[in-house]
Amino acid sequence: MKTIQLNIDKALGRGEKSFALTKEQIYAQAANAKQANFTLENGTGKGNDFLGWLHLPSSITPAELADIQATADSVRAKCDVVVVVGIGGSYLGAKAVMEAIGGTFDNYRCHCGPDPQPPAKKSPVVLFAGHNISEDYLYELQAYLKDKSFGIVNISKSGTTTEPALAFRILKKQLEEAVGKDETRTRIVAVTDKARGALRTLATKEGYKTYIIPDNVGGRFSVLTPVGLLPVAIAGVDIEQLVQGAADMEKATASTVAFEDNIAEIYAATRNEIYKSGKKIELLANFTPKLHYVSEWWKQLYGESEGKEHKGIFTASVDFTTDLHSMGQWIQDGERNIFETVLSVDQVKYHLEVPHDADDLDGLNYLAGKRVDYVNKQAELGTQMAHVDGGVPNLKITLPELNEYYLGQLLYFFERACGISGYLLGVNPFDQPGVEAYKKNMFALLGKKIIH
Numbered sequence: 420m421k422t423i424q425l426n427i428d429k430a431l432g433r434g435e436k437s438f439a440l441t442k443e444q445i446y447a448q449a450a451n452a453k454q455a456n457f458t459l460e461n462g463t464g465k466g467n468d469f470l471g472w473l474h475l476p477s478s479i480t481p482a483e484l485a486d487i488q489a490t491a492d493s494v495r496a497k498c499d500v501v502v503v504v505g506i507g508g509s510y511l512g513a514k515a516v517m518e519a520i521g522g523t524f525d526n527y528r529c530h531c532g533p534d535p536q537p538p539a540k541k542s543p544v545v546l547f548a549g550h551n552i553s554e555d556y557l558y559e560l561q562a563y564l565k566d567k568s569f570g571i572v573n574i575s576k577s578g579t580t581t582e583p584a585l586a587f588r589i590l591k592k593q594l595e596e597a598v599g600k601d602e603t604r605t606r607i608v609a610v611t612d613k614a615r616g617a618l619r620t621l622a623t624k625e626g627y628k629t630y631i632i633p634d635n636v637g638g639r640f641s642v643l644t645p646v647g648l649l650p651v652a653i654a655g656v657d658i659e660q661l662v663q664g665a666a667d668m669e670k671a672t673a674s675t676v677a678f679e680d681n682i683a684e685i686y687a688a689t690r691n692e693i694y695k696s697g698k699k700i701e702l703l704a705n706f707t708p709k710l711h712y713v714s715e716w717w718k719q720l721y722g723e724s725e726g727k728e729h730k731g732i733f734t735a736s737v738d739f740t741t742d743l744h745s746m747g748q749w750i751q752d753g754e755r756n757i758f759e760t761v762l763s764v765d766q767v768k769y770h771l772e773v774p775h776d777a778d779d780l781d782g783l784n785y786l787a788g789k790r791v792d793y794v795n796k797q798a799e800l801g802t803q804m805a806h807v808d809g810g811v812p813n814l815k816i817t818l819p820e821l822n823e824y825y826l827g828q829l830l831y832f833f834e835r836a837c838g839i840s841g842y843l844l845g846v847n848p849f850d851q852p853g854v855e856a857y858k859k860n861m862f863a864l865l866g867k868k869i870i871h
């Protein structure tokens with residue numbers, strides 16, 4: 420089995436750098452990381468009622484996957500556009516997988532000529548709503564949906580979150596006005612708690628097809644439940660391969676796997692040691708726009724899991740080479756309080772060479788015949804060398820390819836390492852008490868009646 424790789428060599432100082440962490444220091448944490456991993460598996464740590472994600476990949480059954488796929492197929496057959504409504508953990512996982520696996524311009528298909536895709540393979544345009552409260556966003560979405568055959572996947576574990584509830588109310592009304600109440604019921608799928616919340620009540624009353632978010636899986640750990648799997652299956656992602664990758668990573672990161680072979684334990688130990696050395700910000704960097712939303716998902720996973728009790732690494736992300744032309748200066752020369760984790764993709768999907776040009780007015784003929792990815796890889800290497808020289812410890816995670824299988828590995832790897840890392844930090848990685856503060860103020864300002 421090929422797996423994603425973690426390389427921490429460039430995070431280790433050799434005395435002359437402004438970072439001086441040694442391999443011995445990291446390996447000295449092996450027992451603690453192993454203990455944290457055991458604690459996860461034994462369910463004896465903080466937040467242990469939210470460990471349902473731990474064995475999701477190996478416990479999801481073929482029948483469950485087939486049911487999700489069947490629903491996805493019927494939505495795909497019925498709708499040209501599907502709006503996925505959700506926020507935070509009920510949004511970012513699906514968005515991350517779709518952007519990483521789908522074609523970059525899939526949603527820009529024009530509806531003006533013959534459809535190049537054979538009908539059996541035709542994927543709907545998948546859009547998102549409920550992840551903001553922008554009136555203009557919702558207005559423009561409504562305008563786009565006018566005269567289109569659309570459906571809605573409404574995802575909310577609590578079933579009461581304001582942003583998705585608001586978007587859903589608006590979109591449901593539009594759908595009812597377009598196709599009538601009976602047809603609307605067949606075009607909505609709800610993913611929510613098994614019994615509680617306004618969305619469950621509404622789904623039961625209207626008779627929507629529903630999927631359950633397990634009680635013991637928190638939002639940011641829910642990408643491998645129907646929260647993530649249903650939307651991505653609608654978009655045409657191979658969910659069996661995604662889950663297979665995650666299941667293989669579940670095995671590879673089990674607490675029985677030796678520390679030196681366990682990339683989740685090594686990543687968790689390394690980032691915690693770097694944090695203790697005073698570098699409080701982790702930048703997740705990529706060299707392909709397809710990974711932008713994986714970074715957004717990762718930021719939530721680690722930020723919301725560890726940022727509590729006035730401690731925790733601040734998670735930030737950059738898209739290279741784009742951001743080398745903006746944040747590159749700060750990363751190279753600003754305050755030395757950051758470290759960088761690079762997501763690197765070994766083999767790209769397509770082949771494109773730099774063409775030769777007879778005039779060579781742009782001076783690029785020295786690259787003629789070289790692949791664009793070769794140029795990108797030299798940018799990646801050059802950036803790593805520069806940042807390490809500039810005092811930025813560098814971790815590298817390599818995916819052999821960007822496909823469903825390796826993405827499944829990556830998502831599970833990050834989840835597992837997050838649980839271990841949170842325990843190493845000494846916090847409960849599975850709660851999020853801080854997110855209530857803004858809601859309290861917003862509801863008071865809006866005059867919401869609190870029902871006790």
Ligand code: PA5
Nearest residue numbers: 507508509575576577580638639
């Ligand atoms: O990770 C989390 O718990 C949050 O980001 C939630 O997913 C987010 O607030 C949405 O909550 P809900 O699914 O209840 O609407």
